[in-house]
Amino acid sequence: MTKLYEALKKYFGYDNFRENQEDIILHILEGTDVLGIMPTGAGKSLCYQLPAILSKGITLVVSPLISLMKDQVDYLNSVGIESAYLNSSLSGAEYSFIIQGIYQKRYKMIYVAPERLENESFLKTINEMNIEISNVVIDEAHCVSRWGHDFRPSYTRIMQFINQLHIRPTVAAFTATATTNVKEDIVHSLDLKSPEVYITSFDRKNLEFKVFVNENKEQYIRNYITNHVDESGIIYAATRKDAEKLNQYLSGHNINVSIYHAGLSDADRMRAQEDFIYDNVQVMIATNAFGMGIDKSNVRYVIHYNMPRDLEAYYQEAGRAGRDGENSVCILLYSAADTAIQKYFIDESDVSEELKSHEYKKLQLMESYCHTSTCLRRYILEYFGDYSLTEPCGNCSVCNTEVEEKDVTIQAQMILSCIHRSGQRFGRSIIVDTLRGSRNQKVLKFNLNELKTYGLMKDYPKDDLDLLMNRLIADGYIYKTEEQYPILKLTNLSIPLLKNETSLTIQVAKQEKKVHADNSLL
Ligand code: ADP
Ligand code: ZN
Secondary structure, three states, X not given: OHHHHHHHHHHHOOOOOOOOHHHHHHHHHHOOXXXXXXXXXXXHHHHHHHHHHHOOOEEEEEOOOHHHHHHHHHHHXXXXXXXXXXXXXXXXXXXXXXXXXXXXXXXXXXXEOHHHHOOHHHHXXXXXXXXXXXXXXXXXXXXXXXXXXXXXXXXXXXXXXHHHOOOOOEEEEEEOOOOHHHHHHHHHHOOOOOOEEEEOOOOOOOEEEEEEXXXXXXXXXXXXXXXXXXXXXXXXXXXXHHHHHXXXXXXXXXXXXXXXXXXXXXXXXXXXXXXXXXXXXXXXXXXXXXXXXXXXXXXXXXXXXXOOXXXXXXHHHHOOOOOOOOOEEEEEEXXXXXHHHHHHHHHHOOOOHHHHHHHHHHHHHHHHHHHOOOOHHHHHHHHOOOOOOOOOOOOEHHHHOOEEEEEOHHHHHHHHHHHHHOOOOOOHHHHHHHHOOOOOHHHHHOOHHHOOOOOOOOOOOHHHHHHHXXXXXXXXXXXXXXXXOOOEEEOOOHHHHHOOOOOOEEEEEHHHHHHOOOOOOO
């Protein structure tokens, strides 16, 4: 035990372990396979770097992030943990030098790109040289799963590599993705043997979550930055074009920002990243190309200029705020166009229909986060399978907005009845058009103008109708099918409501009231 704490202090400078770190380390050292599911910033690296020091043989770390390998290895060497990396950036001579060093037992840790393991000669060298590999660590292990966006075929072949080693090492996998599908895929595809699974609480208490719908996004961001000039923040945009647009807007208002996306040169990206990390520039505008593995501890806010594709992506990006434990804010600025663009990405992606439908579903759950009247923290945690939060958190925009209860039973019945009467076979826009009495071609083609519910809500503002519709979907009164053109259907919550056996109130933000017209239903 004390050996662990000594090493913790000596190599990392810490006095205590964080949640689950010590147990994970002990299991690895005693030879048990481990799956560590830990949110970004929880301290995964230590969980395998420390046992690497105390293990007899080498620890092989499989990581998809070539750019991060060098940083990690430089850091480890600087604190006296002899390490090297093997990836495509090395010359033949460099590669040979490291292989020789492995043979001479010079290293405790070797970082490798997954593709390297597929290389027969690498495996042969290790086996022929009788090199003892104590542990194989798989970082970003969700890359093994076809359900995730970061799927890497080479990850699925890690298992073959491990199985061909003369002595099976201890295998430890780490990821920040906690959904059941992905968890099962990891255990199965990496062939973990009776693994100890550790799930570090996903609750980041120092983060405040906020969602704003239909804000003037540029202006909001500009004001936010101006009111927090001394703070470091990241602004995520969905596309390069959006990132550039925002960059231009802010620059036009004399706000100095860095920008990072895949369309820039390596040198530009490097400069942007360094300016940001070393606090030369406070604000980074980025696409999701920025960040896997970014470790800047004092980010005080993360603003999403667009909604990302799913809550995994959102929580990972938002989670880059407040890694030092200080209070920080995560803001999502939502507009309907954000859903459209993510839908477009899914439509255009070259994956199976099954996976597409899975992604539409995740997108819907992401959108519902933007419209829900549930505590946002609770919504996120439950999405990740963590049901520990039983009370509203008091630290999110749902909890902190002063609201009024409005009875909307009748209006909800009108919507549900229209879905019912039209046979539960239409999508959202046709239902809205029908309720508003539109002479839209599709409405006429399907004779929806003959329904009793046709034009029933023609006096209600479209915004209100949209808002109520969003709530009904987000809170489970309407089910939206998981396909490219989703259809609305009733659920076991909506039927009692239609039959007048239950009523429905929704909470409306008080400050929202002023924008509603006289004929508002809210
Ligand atoms: P992850 O890979 O899970 O996103 P990291 O391994 O990068 O997280 O760790 C996040 C930060 O937490 C790093 O700055 C790291 O040095 C720090 N950290 C890790 N373990 C501890 C600990 N036991 N005590 C204090 N800080 C820690
Ligand atoms: Zn809350």
